[in-house]
Amino acid sequence: MGAPLRVVVTGVGVISSLGLRAEGFWQSLLACRPGIGPLQNTVHRVETAPLRFENVAEVTGYDAEAIFDPKELSFMDRFAQFAVLPACEAVAQSGIEWTPALRDRAAVVTGSCMGGRGAEENGYWELFHHHRTRVHPLTIPLGMSNAGASHISMRWGLQGPAYTVSTACASSGHAIGQAFQLVRSGAAPAAIAGGSEAPLFLGGLKAWEAMRVISRDTCRPFSADRSGLIVGEGGAMLVLEPLDAALARGARPLAEIVGFGSTADAGHITQPTSSGPARAMKQALADGGLAPEQIGYINAHGTATEANDRIETLAIRAVFGPHADRLATSSSKSMHGHTLGAAGALEAVATILALKQGVLPPTANYSRPDPVCDLDVIPNAARPVQVEAALSNSFAFGGLNAVLAFKAWP
Amino acid sequence: MPESIQDRVLRVIATTKRVPLETVKPESSFEALGIDSLDRLNILFDLESEFDIEIDDGDAKQVISIPQMVDGVSLLVRAKEAGLPAPHFGQELPASASGVAELSATDKQKADA
Numbered sequence: 001m002g003a004p005l006r007v008v009v010t011g012v013g014v015i016s017s018l019g020l021r022a023e024g025f026w027q028s029l030l031a032c033r034p035g036i037g038p039l040q041n042t043v044h045r046v047e048t049a050p051l052r053f054e055n056v057a058e059v060t061g062y063d064a065e066a067i068f069d070p071k072e073l074s075f076m077d078r079f080a081q082f083a084v085l086p087a088c089e090a091v092a093q094s095g096i097e098w099t100p101a102l103r104d105r106a107a108v109v110t111g112s113c114m115g116g117r118g119a120e121e122n123g124y125w126e127l128f129h130h131h132r133t134r135v136h137p138l139t140i141p142l143g144m145s146n147a148g149a150s151h152i153s154m155r156w157g158l159q160g161p162a163y164t165v166s167t168a169c170a171s172s173g174h175a176i177g178q179a180f181q182l183v184r185s186g187a188a189p190a191a192i193a194g195g196s197e198a199p200l201f202l203g204g205l206k207a208w209e210a211m212r213v214i215s216r217d218t219c220r221p222f223s224a225d226r227s228g229l230i231v232g233e234g235g236a237m238l239v240l241e242p243l244d245a246a247l248a249r250g251a252r253p254l255a256e257i258v259g260f261g262s263t264a265d266a267g268h269i270t271q272p273t274s275s276g277p278a279r280a281m282k283q284a285l286a287d288g289g290l291a292p293e294q295i296g297y298i299n300a301h302g303t304a305t306e307a308n309d310r311i312e313t314l315a316i317r318a319v320f321g322p323h324a325d326r327l328a329t330s331s332s333k334s335m336h337g338h339t340l341g342a343a344g345a346l347e348a349v350a351t352i353l354a355l356k357q358g359v360l361p362p363t364a365n366y367s368r369p370d371p372v373c374d375l376d377v378i379p380n381a382a383r384p385v386q387v388e389a390a391l392s393n394s395f396a397f398g399g400l401n402a403v404l405a406f407k408a409w410p
Numbered sequence: 411m412p413e414s415i416q417d418r419v420l421r422v423i424a425t426t427k428r429v430p431l432e433t434v435k436p437e438s439s440f441e442a443l444g445i446d447s448l449d450r451l452n453i454l455f456d457l458e459s460e461f462d463i464e465i466d467d468g469d470a471k472q473v474i475s476i477p478q479m480v481d482g483v484s485l486l487v488r489a490k491e492a493g494l495p496a497p498h499f500g501q502e503l504p505a506s507a508s509g510v511a512e513l514s515a516t517d518k519q520k521a522d523a
Binding site for chain 1: 446447448451454455464467470471
């Protein structure tokens with residue numbers, strides 16, 4: 001393998017509570033318009049165990065049957081649909097043509113925390129509640145966490161490395177980082193990478209409820225009155241290509257992906273440390289050849305739990321020193337919710353579009369400063385600023401951290 | 411004599427934390443027992459099952475000692491027995507409901523003193 005290649009993002013796609021495409025997602029971020037509200041679609045069997053909370057970040061106005069053909073749909077859980085749809089959008093935007101040479105080696109790396117457990121729940125309900133002796137034969141292909149990657153690879157006949165990373169809330173941060181490394185090294189001539197999640201099913205929601213980290217009203221990252229996260233669903237995908245290949249075919253890069261940092265806290269299964277995230281940010285900077293002063297924006301993990309936002313602030317201060325007061329940090333989870341394994345990908349897109357458009361997305365629902373979260377969090381209104389480079393942070397339960405570094409494409 | 415609410419809370423803590431019952435005293439601090447935030451979450455969950463009650467998230471966050479757990483559980487149990495909606499920790503029940511009350515842990519400590 002030759003020298004490392006420069007890698008650019010040439011297409012993005014998003015489906016989220018902020019809309020079915022990246023454009024709606026971005027316009028909502030700019031308008032500081034959260035997609036958080038009472039659960040609308042039916043969560044099956046919720047009457048058997050009512051939820052203690054009401055609000056989620058749900059994909060609405062989505063009609064799977066109008067988009068996928070029935071045969072295809074029968075093989076796809078909602079989370080897999082949320083992988084394929086934004087991949088279609090990203091591929092269309094990139095204008096990439098999947099030549100035989102590309103198809104032979106192109107990579108697909110997806111992230112998901114819970115995969116198709118909604119489909120599994122349906123099967124287990126029959127088993128444990130209705131005392132049936134068998135479950136639906138597609139329970140495994142619907143439930144497997146790699147279903148998103150598999151359906152994407154099948155759609156375009158991409159036959160290179162394809163796999164799924166599951167690192168809870170950092171899954172798609174790791175997935176994009178891995179895909180970046182594959183393209184940079186020349187191991188894959190292009191990649192589709194991102195993540196998807198569909199956690200709005202009874203068992204999943206109950207499991208999050210039991211963690212006592214769900215807000216009863218909304219998601220207020222870095223605000224003194226923050227009260228926890230809002231579970232969201234959705235997906236986002238990126239097309240990554242070597243810079244030279246993209247320019248040679250006349251593509252216009254949205255941004256350059258330059259660094260990936262990945263660390264483990266090796267501490268506690270749920271309590272975060274600041275050192276693990278700080279080391280991941282430092283690694284991403286070093287990997288991207290960036291000085292801390294070049295970073296103008298950080299899309300924070302910013303879950304709005306008491307611990308995360310306090311620890312993340314400490315970590316950013318540890319890495320950036322005095323420059324922490326000169327850069328801006330925001331949490332777009334305040335608008336699209338915490339989409340778990342898809343979060344890293346949605347937030348990577350928010351970061352890429354911020355670099356491309358010269359506007360930084362705000363932290364919505366912010367009401368009161370917290371002395372332990374004393375960063376410039378772009379409260380409640382987007383800010384027109386062209387920054388040179390930006391980070392996207394993803395920190396998972398289990399202490400697994402992924403940080404991506406992007407540079408604006410001039 | 412039936413097991414008191416306090417004894418049941420101590421038993422749940424010992425079982426959940428997998429430590430000998432005799433090491434868990436009402437005055438033991440969470441720190442001394444090695445109870446971290448996740449252990450606390452587990453203990454509250456097991457207390458909800460033991461007493462068939464629901465502990466509010468906001469109340470759960472404020473619990474930092476065993477007497478608070480005993481008081482909170484006692485309050486919810488009394489409210490349930492009186493057919494009242496679940497109160498928040500620290501709230502007073504109407505006088506009519508307190509007749510069935512067992513002394514709370516802090517009341518007991520006051521009485522002992």
